[in-house]
Amino acid sequence: MAQQMNHLRIFLVEDDPFYAKLLTHHLALNPSYELHTFSKGKACLEALNLKPDVICLDLSLPDYKGDVLCNDIQKQAPNTPIIFISSNEDIKKALDLIKKEEVYDYIVKDQDTTDRLWKSLINLSKNRALKEKVEVLSAEVKEKYDYQNTIIGNSPAIKDVFRLMDKAVKTNINVSISGETGSGKELVAKCIHYNSGFQKGKFIAVNIAAIAENLIESELFGHEKGAFTGAHQRHIGKFEQAQNGTIFLDEIAELPASAQVLLLRVLQEREITRVGGTSPIKINTRLIVATHKDLSELVENGSFREDLYYRIMGLPIHNPPLxxxxxxxxxxxxxxxxxxxxxxxxxxxxxxxxxxxxxxxxxxxxxxxxxxxxxxxxxxxxxxxxxxxxxxxxxxxxxxxxxxxxxxxxxxxxxxxxxxxxxxxxxxxxxxxxxxxxxxxxxxxxxxxxxx
Amino acid sequence: MFNLENLKKTAAGNTDFVKKMIQLFIDETPSSVDTIKNSFQSQDWPNVKSAAHKIKPSFAILDINELKDEIVEIEKHANQMPNPESQEVLNTLVPKLINSFDGLIDGLKKEIETM
Missing domain, CATH: 1.10.8.60 (Helicase, Ruva Protein; domain 3)
Structure with a gap:
């Protein structure tokens, strides 16, 4: 990729000198564009070491068919966006090409080609800037939750937490975090999420104690429109929001008995059903729970289900008090x-x-x-x-x-x-x-x- | 016969560019029209189609009213050959292209001189 945010290195592969000159002149009006023009596909392939940001490709070249050249480009320079420019008005052909992930646009050669190409490149540039921003932010978040730098301390007690976190991030095992209030249970959970294979999904934190008992099922698993009085529209529950990510259930000891049964079933089946819904939805979510209470005591006195206790315990991590x-x-x-x-x-x-x-x-x-x-x-x-x-x-x-x-x-x-x-x-x-x-x-x- | 407004808009005030584009058309297109003519006579339809396909965009850019739609039709019908209906269309359109083309080139040359 070229270095500057708005700078675009554009390859234009066009064998028609008339059209090549027209497009070159038009695109050169934008000083942020660095243009490289080729009349043959082979020459374009040989120049891919220049790492173009986008390749505008004529569908019919003397030495290559555009779609074949597109495949060969992707072999050498994966994810390079391609814009096809063609006098071929075959809609089926255009649709087939645009379905390819790397094909960004398909522009027919007519009187509007220059304007359409201009707009397409502007959009591509904006998307690229946005993508770069997201990548920077993702890296920042990852750095923020690099737990060796985020969780401060070198005491034996905290080193033991690091050791267990190392184990947690390498697998999809459920994690249960215990510790007194203010000991950083959510921070540990976030660090595990942002350093694990689930980091591409969201980190969804839910404080069980803060949800009214009659709303817990709907909050966690969602509901369909009309499922109950007041359900005016479909609601996506926390488990679904955390798809491919991590759901952090804080104060799990406060989970009412009725919801304990539901959570147990979700963990067993790895699927949820929205309230009022009929179709189960597969979920791929890492579960992390936390509590400042001794869950085993709650199991002993009968206020927490033993089968759920063993399901959620997974890898226990104890946050030591200060x-x-x-x-x-x-x-x-x-x-x-x-x-x-x-x-x-x-x-x-x-x-x-x-x-x-x-x-x-x-x-x-x-x-x-x-x-x-x-x-x-x-x-x-x-x-x-x-x-x-x-x-x-x-x-x-x-x-x-x-x-x-x-x-x-x-x-x-x-x-x-x-x-x-x-x-x-x-x-x-x-x-x-x-x-x-x-x-x-x-x-x-x-x-x-x-x-x- | 032609309308250069679109080309002039793309040129963004650069008359020299407009002249060069017209000259490029004058230099490059006759060989393709010759190909259409010869291939039509020898009934080499793929060649007719290919040559029409090649010049189609430049006819659209120079907005050559009398011929730009005909070029599209020539390409389309050459692709459908052998076909009696297409043969009939081509029998009309190819001679029309050849007969009008020299006049078009002359008109474009004069346009350059007046710029």
Missing amino acids: RERKTDLFLLADHFIEHFAKENKLKAKHLGEDAKKKLLSHPFAGNIRELKSVIELAHVMSEGDQISASDIIFKSANTLDGLLKTQMSLKAYNAQIIRHYLDKYPRDISKVADILDVGKSTLYRMIQNKEV
Whole structure:
């Protein structure tokens, strides 16, 4: 392909000197066109190393029949678009040729030929620009979800996730992702999709918990017009939308019992039937499910079907909580600082030692999502080039929940609680002592002994 | 006999190009018309068809009113030979082409001189 977006390298293969001159003159009016004219098919074939963007071909040449030359061109330069220009008005012949994937247009030689060829080349140029744009965007998406660069971390726990993802992308096995809220389950699912053989299809994410129970079947499998009151038109369900791609069912534990039966049948038969429809539709879709709940417990207490559980488990991947990958914490924090600074056209700040210490002591019940939010706020709050401890502000919503998840000793819990209030009221030991109902001397002693 | 508006539109104001195109027609077409004439006499229909097919587009571009449709018909009927109806059509159209052609060339030469 030629280098510039609008530049077209055009081969014109025409043995009639009158017509060759006419078309050459006309096309030369467009400065973006680079024209190469040939009177014989063999000469055109010999010049294919020039990589034309399009070949305009007379159907009757002295040394070649146009359709045979078209085949020979495709052998040497596959996917090169061909525009046939012919004084042959045989419609059947034209239709047969245009059916070929590489034949872009068929133009009859008459008074309008020059205009039609001009328009055809403009359209081809636009399509090519669009195709190139799509290719660039696809490459960008692929790069964005290159998981070694997207999922930040080098802790053993996250390396184990990478190892399992490597296995997932090489096959079509179902994947089940577990992990606490905010641990990046959807990101893992997207990375698997964009690095797998299903990347040519769409990635369709569905949050089961967000869909009303009576709409789940229709949302997942679609419905036909008139299937139920309010079904004014055909609706294509999520499974069909994800044809040849990946469907990501988040919060799968919330799937009602009635829908569990339907999903099980879909996974067994590899086909869906729209609500109100009669014809089953084959599906080729990778299923990835996620939950923050322990599905095996739900199976034990009877709220999740055991047969479905085994169907969807496939390759289990557990996203570790942030507190179990503390060594990744600063890598992630730096990543979020850089990202935030870049998005807001700011100079990236760096974490001070006291800020690092404060981050390390926090349980991060909201995991990476919480860290991102804390870092972004700290970047905003910080006055200088450095983010200090006072800029790190934890929202209280999940603090107790997070604390309890860490399973520490009572002494360690005490230290966390005292540190929390010392951070909240710096330089006000009296207030902290009042709130926690402990003596000021106890607090001073703990600080002196570096217990907090 | 001919209408150069379409050619002039394609030329986008380049008179020299129009002249060259007419000259190209004057240089190239007579041999094909000769082929039609000789092949018609020897009843070599594929050759008649092929020569008519070759000159058909240039007759359309120069919008040669009297002959452009006849060339199309000559090609079509030569392709249907042997056929009594086609023979009759060709018996009319080929002599018409030959008789009119010299006048056409003269007219085009004069057109060049006046440009």
